[in-house]
Amino acid sequence: MTSPFTGLSAFPLTPLPSDHLDEPAFARLVRRLAGSGVDSITALGSTGSYAYLTAEERARVARLAVENADGTPVLVGVGALRTSHVLRHADDAAAAGAAGLLLAPVSYQPLTDHDVLELFRTVTEHSGLPVVVYDNPGTTHFRFSTELYGRIAELPGIASIKIPPLPADAAEARARVEEIRAVIPEHVTLGISGDGSAAAGLTAGCDAWYSVLAGTLPEPALRILRAAQRGRLADGEAEDGAAEDAAAESKRLEPLWKLFAEFGSLRVIAAVAEELGLVPHRCLPLPLQGLTEEQRTRVADTLDILGLDG
């Protein structure tokens, strides 16, 4: 598990209080993650509000991330509505020293499969950095087919696919992972997203977890990851009960997953980070309103119950 495209990738917030990038707060978030033992740090993921930032802000965040990561590999989100803007972000990420790019097919006009394939072709031909295909239909409104995964994954330069949550049923989840693996080259890893179903995703065979939670609370995410990894040793020599441990660690965080489902993971994790004093209050870019006082109280109570309040 030495590639930045396996294990746990932590997605830090990009704090934007009063509509300005808080550079010291962001640097502190990254240093905290670098010290936690996560396998990689993905700056400017959805959790890092990449879609809301200017090119200048994005270049600055990429530099700060690499400078403060202390050698932990940094992936940088480069998605944008216009291909030429994606290429600029990719160049800036490379100049910053990123280990890879995260690219979602962000849409305003609905995109066709052909549009998306050509987008990934253009970016992989342009940039020397490995690319994570970011499948997040809740924000991009683009739906990948399994066949399109396959066509994109065979482009030189594709390193990983960040897939949406798998079916809840364990056998169905495993079948879905196998179905994707059947159409992609062996070197392309599969990473799960949707923190509440990450334990199940890892147990079902995903190589990586691209995690909102880990960007702010790496320790509970690492506990889930390590249990799941013990359940998936090479050559089938899985440790007995490890998958159950991963499920139990995840189950323990159920109150947090419920808040993620109710208010969206970004608004909840921003409230968590604000509550823990990791970022200034109102750290999301407007028009995204933070949680209300009542909702924040629920977040604080949940952190308290879970023993995550510092």
Place this chain on the structure above:
Amino acid sequence: MTSPFTGLSAFPLTPLPSDHLDEPAFARLVRRLAGSGVDSITALGSTGSYAYLTAEERARVARLAVENADGTPVLVGVGALRTSHVLRHADDAAAAGAAGLLLAPVSYQPLTDHDVLELFRTVTEHSGLPVVVYDNPGTTHFRFSTELYGRIAELPGIASIKIPPLPADAAEARARVEEIRAVIPEHVTLGISGDGSAAAGLTAGCDAWYSVLAGTLPEPALRILRAAQRGRLADGEAEDGAAEDAAAESKRLEPLWKLFAEFGSLRVIAAVAEELGLVPHRCLPLPLQGLTEEQRTRVADTLDILGLDG
């Protein structure tokens, strides 16, 4: 019908061949519309690819639109993912001499009603220009409730709501218009979008038609509009058969509406404008691929059949 928020508003393309704004081609499109008798020109609508452009490009397009509109009121699309960017676009539109703003709640993270209400409040408090609320769930993925229409429409500065297509049934369409009218102030106009159902929308009581078609082919759109207007004279003195004339004019264009539905109105109208020599080929911003040669042949054949080929 002297307000820019009634009658026919024409949405020109913003030609971007090779990823660069073609200023002469855009200026020609606007001059053509100004000479056609449309009631307003909306620059930087969805048809004008606003979401893909930089702030500098948007400011330039707004200036070019006003300079070439020969007194026809120009509305300018100012939507963006981040509120502070919307305010900048609004300032640039005002400096250009726009008569009003078109604002869609563009989303990456899903927006709440509270987010969207505060966005419109912030923009109307900031800008002296009247605002058209742009409800386009196919691109913004935000769904307005009727109640939210009402809360936004009562903000000082809201002039109009651009609504999605109405129900196909005429009585249901009229009922929907009445339902919206019941919650908005009298001075706020309702404008229909979705060109294929515009005749029905105008007949059902909409005051305006925000039109993709008219941005490239104003004459057939004006024929539909004028027939519909004859069917909606003051005090119920409608001209007999006028609503039927509007429906018949629209029905005649059915092959075009079918292409809009099949490939999206933007890609089709771009192919139409390219086919007619109004804009250079490949005028859409990547990653949006234009239609294939085969699809373009269908567009050209349709223009020929409809007598719209110049």
